[in-house]
Amino acid sequence: MAEIILQALAHSYLDKPKNPDDYAIRQMTHTWQQGGAYALLGPSGCGKSTLLNIISGLLQPSEGRVKFDDKDVTDLQPNERNIAQVFQFPVVYDSMTVFDNLAFPLRNLKYEKNVIDKKVNEIAAVLELGDVLHRRANNLTADEKQKVSMGRGLVRDDVSAILFDEPLTVIDPHLKWKLRRKLKQIHEKFNITMVYVTHDQLEASTFADKIALMYQGKIVQFGTPQELFEQPEHTFVGYFIGSSGMNIIEVSLTHNNAVFNDVSIPLKATLINAIVKHSTNIKIGIRPEFVGVINEPTEDSYPCDLIDVENLGTYKILTLELGRQKIKARINEDQLVPVDKAHITFPQEHLKLYIDECLVKENIE
Amino acid sequence: MNLKVHDNKAWFLILPVLLLVAFSAIIPLITVVNYSVQDIFDQNNAVFVGAEWYRKILGDPRLQDSLIRQFGFSGAVLLIQIPLGILVALMMPTKGKMASLCLVTLAIPLLIPWNVVGTIWQIFGRADIGLMGSFFNGLGFEYNYASNPTHAWFTVLLMDVWHWTSLIALLCYSGLRAIPNAYYQAAKIDQASAWAVFRYIQLPKLKSVLVIGVLLRFMDSFMIYAEPFVLTGGGPGNSTTFLSQTLVQMAIGQFDLGPAAAFSLIYFLIVLLVSWLFFKKITHLYSNKLVFI
Numbered sequence: 001m002a003e004i005i006l007q008a009l010a011h012s013y014l015d016k017p018k019n020p021d022d023y024a025i026r027q028m029t030h031t032w033q034q035g036g037a038y039a040l041l042g043p044s045g046c047g048k049s050t051l052l053n054i055i056s057g058l059l060q061p062s063e064g065r066v067k068f069d070d071k072d073v074t075d076l077q078p079n080e081r082n083i084a085q086v087f088q089f090p091v092v093y094d095s096m097t098v099f100d101n102l103a104f105p106l107r108n109l110k111y112e113k114n115v116i117d118k119k120v121n122e123i124a125a126v127l128e129l130g131d132v133l134h135r136r137a138n139n140l141t142a143d144e145k146q147k148v149s150m151g152r153g154l155v156r157d158d159v160s161a162i163l164f165d166e167p168l169t170v171i172d173p174h175l176k177w178k179l180r181r182k183l184k185q186i187h188e189k190f191n192i193t194m195v196y197v198t199h200d201q202l203e204a205s206t207f208a209d210k211i212a213l214m215y216q217g218k219i220v221q222f223g224t225p226q227e228l229f230e231q232p233e234h235t236f237v238g239y240f241i242g243s244s245g246m247n248i249i250e251v252s253l254t255h256n257n258a259v260f261n262d263v264s265i266p267l268k269a270t271l272i273n274a275i276v277k278h279s280t281n282i283k284i285g286i287r288p289e290f291v292g293v294i295n296e297p298t299e300d301s302y303p304c305d306l307i308d309v310e311n312l313g314t315y316k317i318l319t320l321e322l323g324r325q326k327i328k329a330r331i332n333e334d335q336l337v338p339v340d341k342a343h344i345t346f347p348q349e350h351l352k353l354y355i356d357e358c359l360v361k362e363n364i365e
Numbered sequence: 366m367n368l369k370v371h372d373n374k375a376w377f378l379i380l381p382v383l384l385l386v387a388f389s390a391i392i393p394l395i396t397v398v399n400y401s402v403q404d405i406f407d408q409n410n411a412v413f414v415g416a417e418w419y420r421k422i423l424g425d426p427r428l429q430d431s432l433i434r435q436f437g438f439s440g441a442v443l444l445i446q447i448p449l450g451i452l453v454a455l456m457m458p459t460k461g462k463m464a465s466l467c468l469v470t471l472a473i474p475l476l477i478p479w480n481v482v483g484t485i486w487q488i489f490g491r492a493d494i495g496l497m498g499s500f501f502n503g504l505g506f507e508y509n510y511a512s513n514p515t516h517a518w519f520t521v522l523l524m525d526v527w528h529w530t531s532l533i534a535l536l537c538y539s540g541l542r543a544i545p546n547a548y549y550q551a552a553k554i555d556q557a558s559a560w561a562v563f564r565y566i567q568l569p570k571l572k573s574v575l576v577i578g579v580l581l582r583f584m585d586s587f588m589i590y591a592e593p594f595v596l597t598g599g600g601p602g603n604s605t606t607f608l609s610q611t612l613v614q615m616a617i618g619q620f621d622l623g624p625a626a627a628f629s630l631i632y633f634l635i636v637l638l639v640s641w642l643f644f645k646k647i648t649h650l651y652s653n654k655l656v657f658i
Contacts, residue, residue, distance in 0.1 A: 058550050078553040091551040095569035104565070108556040152555055 002068040002160035004032040004055060004193065009064035011050055017062070024050045026217040027063065032161070032195060037187045039204035040197045042214035043240070048197045051214070052163050055195065056085045068160045084153025085163040089170060090145035094138030098129055101137050102151045109156070123155045126186060143175045147182075154186060161193035168203065180206055201241055213237050229287075232352065233359045238285045244317050246285045247327050248354070258284045258353070261323035263302060265346055271353055274362050283354040288317060291329035292345035293338065301343040309337055320344060394633075400626035418627035428628060430603065431611040432635075435587060438522070438607060442586040443579060445526050450533025450578070451571065455563070457538055468538075471531040483595025486524040490596075510597060514604035517597050521605050524592055529585070533578045540574040541567060576647050580640055587636055608632055 011025040020026060024047045032038055040048045053059040055066060057078040065074045073081050084105075093101050102120045111119075124130050127147045132140060137148055146167055153162045164183075168176045184207060187194050198204050204211050205225035212222045213236075220234040221227075232238035238246030251258040251265075256272050258265045265284065294301060304322040311333075318329045320342055329344060331337070353360040401418055403411045422428055453471070458464045477485070490510050492498040501508035510520040544566065552562045590609040593599060599606035606614075612632060616625035 056554060058553070078550070079556045083554065085550070085554050087547045087551065089545070089547060091547050093565045093569070095565060104557070104561075105555040108558065108561060149551070152551075 002071075002193070003034045004161060004195075005067040005069075006030045006051075006055075007065040007067065009054065009061050009066065011047075011054060011059065011061045011063070023217050025054070025061070028219055029064075030212070030219060030222070032193060034193055035191045036193055037184070037207060037209045038193075038195045039208035039211045040195055040214060041199065041201060041204040041211050041240075043199055046214045047217040048199075048214050049165055052085070052165055052195065052197050055161070056083050056163050057081045058085075082156075082158050082160050083163065084156060084159045084161070086146070086149050086153055086165065086167045088166045090142060090149045092137040092140070092145045092148050094136070096137055097134050098124070098137050098140070098144075098148055099133045101148050102129075102155055105152055105156050109158070119155045119157075123151045126154070126189070127151050127182065143171045143179060146171060146179070150183070150186075154190070159192065161195060164194065164196040166197055166199070168198075176203075183207060213240065215240070231359070232285065235283055235285060235354050235357045238287070238352070242287060242289075244288050244328050244330065246287050246352075247291065248283050248285045249325050249327075251282055251284050252280075253282055258282075260325060263323035263325070265302075265351070267351065267353060268348055268362070270362050271360060274360050275353075275355060277355055279356045281356050283357070285352040285354060286346055286350055288328040288330040290347055290350035291327060292347060293318065293329050293331050293335070294343045294345065295336065295338055297343045298345070301345045303341060303343055306338060306340055306342050318342070397626045397629055400622050401630055402623075404623050414623065418623045419631070422624055422627045422631060425624075427603075427611055427615075428608075428631075431606055431608050434604075434606070435608045438525075438589070439583055439586045441522055442525055442529070443582055445522070446530045446533050446582055447575065447579060449526065450530050451537050451575075453530065453534040454537035454541055455567070457534070459542070468535070471534055474528050474531050475535075477528070479591035480595050482524060482528050483592040486520060486527075486592070487596050490520050512601055514601055517601060517605050521593050521596060524596065525586060525589070528592070529582060533575075533582065536574040536578045537571055540571045544570045572647075576644070580643065583643070584636055584640060587639075 007029055008027055009025060009029070010023055010027040012023045014022050017023055040051065042048045050059065054061045057066075057073065057076055057080075061074065065072055067073065068081070078085075093104060096104065099120055102123060103116045106116045106119060120133075121130075124133050127150065129144065129147055129151065132144060137145065140148065150162075150164075150167065153159065168179060171179060180203065183194070183196075186192075196204070196207050198207075208225070210222060210224055211228055212219045213228060213234075214220065215234070215236045221232065221237045223231070223233075228237055228241045232241065232246060235246075235248050238248060249258075249260055251260045253259070253267075253272070254264070256267055256269060258267055267284075292301075297303060302322055304320040304327070306318060307321055307326070308319040310317040310319075314333055316331050316333060316335075316337065318331060318337070320327045320329060322344065327344065402413060402415060404414045404417075405411045457467050474482075489495045490498045490508075492502045492509060498508055498510075508516055510516040548566050548570075549562065552566055557565070588609055589607055590613070593605045593607060594610055597605045599610050609632075612625060612628050615621050615628060
């Protein structure tokens with residue numbers, strides 16, 4: 001059990017990285033607290049597996065340190081770090097039974113036989129592997145195998161953390177949900193630090209208390225699923241989180257208005273005052289959920305053309321065009337769909353301003 | 366289910382393979398069977414003798430002795446070459462120029478014809494002009510494979526190890542390369558020792574190539590002929606006369622065609638039986654719950 005601290009960590013697969021693009025992990029400092037359930041979310045190739053392998057010690061970082069509590073483990077091998085990792089494809093030792101698989105790490109650590117029996121049976125019960133405990137591991141189904149892989153991490157009570165590298169990729173959808181629940185229960189039961197790598201935001205938000213969203217080798221936001229949804233700190237977070245991501249529109253600022261293609265949207269003065277950095281890269285963002293769709297024009301509404309309606313069961317996604325800019329809006333299934341023309345509003349509290357892709361934070365006072 | 370056969374023409378489709386097997390295996394074998402039950406005096410004089418040759422051969426001390434030598438030789442070959450081959454495969458570099466270099470070097474002995482191998486070692490082991498022979502003698506060790514049975518055995522074994530360990534090493538090397546990296550990573554995380562990695566990951570994954578390797582090496586070494594024939598001619602005395610050489614002496618040297626035919630059939634059945642038992646044992650273990658290798 002430990003807190004995992006990454007200090008000024010960076011990694012490149014090249015021998016002599018020159019520019020920032022050569023780095024798979026760009027310099028970051030981050031702390032995973034003891035007992036937390038974390039998700040490391042991001043698109044393919046953003047460096048999340050690299051980061052995980054650095055934590056477990058399968059990979060040596062090119063720069064920076066990894067610490068478990070106060071202990072510097074950067075130069076230690078995985079077997080010296082006391083960490084468990086579950087891989088994308090289940091790894092079972094197929095000449096052994098399920099029992100022997102689960103007992104394997106304990107036997108390597110020279111535990112007493114009765115302790116091994118007790119721990120293995122306990123974990124087998126939690127993972128519902130009791131029925132197959134004495135079967136050979138290579139005859140199991142994919143999800144049973146993955147449970148065995150997880151079980152090998154869970155039997156050890158000396159582990160600092162369990163790392164999951166997209167563990168549900170090969171599992172059938174209906175079992176995915178079950179296994180995810182299982183993991184959550186295990187987390188509650190054993191109070192162990194878990195870091196879960198995935199590219200699926202639903203998986204991340206159901207499993208984790210806090211999500212670290214990675215993009216181009218950086219953690220662009222670290223927060224609860226709700227924070228990621230409501231306060232995306234980076235345009236990528238807005239785009240990546242949510243089914244149909246945030247509407248992000250490139251604008252210019254004129255007299256406290258965000259202007260694009262003859263459309264001018266007033267911004268709060270407090271927001272404008274909060275700008276500390278000036279740049280030509282200015283964007284506004286609003287989630288489709290927060291775009292107001294009304295039938296009759298009002299003072300602060302904008303008329304636009306309705307391009308497309310996607311019916312997704314409990315809600316509909318409208319694609320609208322405002323000043324040659326496509327905007328998505330989400331409405332409930334029972335809300336009347338406007339014909340051809342619609343009027344939309346941008347509620348101030350949900351309108352976000354981004355300078356150089358980063359959120360401008362309003363001063364609350 | 367309707368099992369009634371409507372059309373027998375499909376049987377013609379197996380005719381080509383039947384002909385092929387007949388000419389390559391069955392007919393020559395039947396000729397041998399034919400010889401083995403007759404006493405042949407000359408082209409026109411042959412007497413049917415039933416199982417007499419078989420009884421005679423089975424009681425023949427020459428066959429018994431060379432059979433024991435043969436099992437000793439094949440056993441020693443397997444005991445040395447299998448572990449050594451695995452060890453070589455484990456130590457080989459996995460990538461880069463060195464890997465290709467190792468592969469090519471290992472393949473060289475496999476490409477040399479049997480009697481050439483015998484000739485090479487015959488010269489290599491000579492005390493006057495051979496590198497190994499003069500080396501041993503230079504050390505004060507009186508090495509002479511032509512007069513000392515132990516030295517002859519040592520040389521024949523060493524020659525076979527040199528010739529064929531590469532095969533096991535190459536088979537194991539390819540087997541090892543097929544193990545996904547995730548297994549090694551998982552084992553590292555599970556705190557497995559190097560021995561545990563070998564015992565629970567590498568060895569089980571090598572099983573299928575080792576089955577082939579053991580079968581090939583058993584059959585090949587059990588039928589060894591050219592190398593000891595060239596090296597020692599079966600001597601000194603009969604100390605390195607293995608089954609095939611005994612057979613050749615009987616068939617061509619003494620022209621005892623009947624007993625030699627009975628001998629070949631017994632010889633053939635032993636190879637078949639041992640291979641079959643081994644294969645059965647292994648496949649049985651595969652299908653069963655647990656494998657202890």
